[in-house]
Amino acid sequence: MTMASDPKTIPQSGLLSAEANQAAALAAYGGVLTVDLDAIIANWRKLEKTAVPAECSAVIKADAYGCGAAEVARALSKAGCKTFFVATIEEARKVRAAVPEPTIYVLGGYFQNTGEHYAKINCRPVIGDLNELAEWDVFCRRTGWTGGAAVHIDTGMNRLGLTLSEAQAIIPRINAGDHGITLVMSHLASAEQLNSPVNAKQLASFRAIASEFSGVPAALANSSGIFLGAPFQFDLVRPGAALYGVNPTPEADNPMQPVVDLKARIVQTRTVERGESVGYGATWTARRPTKLAIIAAGYADGYFRAASSNDGTRGAEVIVAGKRCPVAGRVSMDLIAIDISDLPPNAARRGHMVTLLGEGITVDELAHHFGTIGYEVLTSLGRRYARLYKGGNVEEPLAQPAPASTAEQPPSPPPIQQPAPPPLLG
Numbered sequence: 001m002t003m004a005s006d007p008k009t010i011p012q013s014g015l016l017s018a019e020a021n022q023a024a025a026l027a028a029y030g031g032v033l034t035v036d037l038d039a040i041i042a043n044w045r046k047l048e049k050t051a052v053p054a055e056c057s058a059v060i061k062a063d064a065y066g067c068g069a070a071e072v073a074r075a076l077s078k079a080g081c082k083t084f085f086v087a088t089i090e091e092a093r094k095v096r097a098a099v100p101e102p103t104i105y106v107l108g109g110y111f112q113n114t115g116e117h118y119a120k121i122n123c124r125p126v127i128g129d130l131n132e133l134a135e136w137d138v139f140c141r142r143t144g145w146t147g148g149a150a151v152h153i154d155t156g157m158n159r160l161g162l163t164l165s166e167a168q169a170i171i172p173r174i175n176a177g178d179h180g181i182t183l184v185m186s187h188l189a190s191a192e193q194l195n196s197p198v199n200a201k202q203l204a205s206f207r208a209i210a211s212e213f214s215g216v217p218a219a220l221a222n223s224s225g226i227f228l229g230a231p232f233q234f235d236l237v238r239p240g241a242a243l244y245g246v247n248p249t250p251e252a253d254n255p256m257q258p259v260v261d262l263k264a265r266i267v268q269t270r271t272v273e274r275g276e277s278v279g280y281g282a283t284w285t286a287r288r289p290t291k292l293a294i295i296a297a298g299y300a301d302g303y304f305r306a307a308s309s310n311d312g313t314r315g316a317e318v319i320v321a322g323k324r325c326p327v328a329g330r331v332s333m334d335l336i337a338i339d340i341s342d343l344p345p346n347a348a349r350r351g352h353m354v355t356l357l358g359e360g361i362t363v364d365e366l367a368h369h370f371g372t373i374g375y376e377v378l379t380s381l382g383r384r385y386a387r388l389y390k391g392g393n394v395e396e397p398l399a400q401p402a403p404a405s406t407a408e409q410p411p412s413p414p415p416i417q418q419p420a421p422p423p424l425l426g
């Protein structure tokens with residue numbers, strides 16, 4: 001396992017071995033977020049196989065759905081992925097710095113004065129409006145840039161893209177050749193609903209217009225769209241969420257592997273009497289003498305307040321010492337209380353790590369408790385966690401696995417002993 005590549009993330013001391021440095025650094029964090037790059041690669045391969053002979057790209061916008069765009073791009077590029085999609089030029093710049101070769105499309109489109117940026121990092125805009133197309137054209141003529149662009153056509157989402165009649169109007173230009181358009185694409189609005197009539201309608205519209213872009217590869221499917229079948233796959237598919245473990249087929253079992261594991265530290269354990277309340281608003285009352293673990297994560301870390309429990313409703317669950325335990329009371333900014341009364345005595349102690357995501361708690365399960373979708377769970381994952389990357393061949397692995405995570409391990413002592421402070425009591 002390797003630490004995040006950003007040297008700002010993990011302070012290093014020259015005095016210690018790499019492993020001791022890592023242990024010392026992790027002790028400074030309330031939680032540890034581990035991204036399994038091998039699982040992302042396995043998910044990409046599965047999607048690629050499902051879509052063959054179409055090319056399988058990877059959507060890595062929003063920092064690869066919170067998983068780290070540079071790390072994910074590097075790992076997938078090594079695995080054979082040749083095309084990436086991001087949302088903004090700034091995201092593209094970071095991805096380009098990580099992977100020199102692959103094609104990078106920027107979904108956010110073309111604005112005046114962005115041409116130089118695109119040319120400098122050799123990335124392609126996804127053009128979704130006739131004004132954009134005209135401005136891009138001017139830039140290409142003026143500078144001779146031939147880096148290419150995608151044309152996005154709206155087939156029912158009514159968000160980005162040329163209307164069908166606007167797209168029709170540029171067909172003569174496409175037929176004239178030497179147009180620089182390297183991809184024609186549209187986006188599905190309801191792909192995760194297998195039987196939505198919107199899918200067939202969008203497919204029919206896109207198929208008709210894409211066939212007129214002769215010689216230009218076509219792309220329609222996002223993650224869920226891939227599972228709608230071969231007619232939706234065209235020449236290239238654009239999965240995002242499924243790469244990161246979100247279920248692309250919510251009406252069936254999840255075919256993807258989980259990617260993110262999130263653990264947070266127990267800051268305190270305490271007991272409360274029957275009838276006592278816990279947390280802000282006193283919304284949760286102990287119905288028995290209750291043992292609580294207070295853990296170092298909260299809504300500021302992307303653990304939504306909607307996962308709170310109160311006297312009327314159960315909230316989310318957390319895995320403590322291998323067992324599911326319920327949230328008690330409101331999730332606060334930096335802390336969550338967990339009812340650990342059903343664990344054996346001393347199974348959970350101060351300094352132990354508990355699992356918020358992973359060990360069977362899926363992104364989709366958390367999304368259910370958060371009142372949202374897996375996409376928002378991932379893109380909300382907090383910035384305060386230490387980040388570890390597993391697999392992906394990103395850097396040389398350390399000799400020792402990270403001592404970050406199991407509930408069995410007692411907290412490690414600080415590696416550099418400070419002189420003991422005077423006793424507070426007695």
Ligand SMILES: *Cc1c(COP(=O)(O)O)cnc(C)c1O
Pocket residue numbers: 059061107186187221222223224238239240241242
């Ligand atoms: C975000 C996005 C995708 C990826 O969608 P998922 O549902 O995450 O697979 C594909 N295409 C476009 C245009 C997007 O904006």
